Amino acid sequence: MPGANLAVTPPQQALISQPPQDPTEVRELIAEFEAGVARALREVNTDHRHDEEESSR
Secondary structure: OOOOOOOOOOOOOOOOOOOOOOHHHHHHHHHHHHHHHHHHHHHHHHHHHHHHHHHOO
């Protein structure tokens, strides 16, 4: 709507509810996440190539 203003809310402060985690545990979690991303990218690339092959026929 022309001329309307959005209400501005003050930024919320981050709440720290847990003490810092063990660095080794954090590295393992990051490695699991990266492996999942790589797996998903392989699946997407495989699906995309399959779609291209079918559309070129």
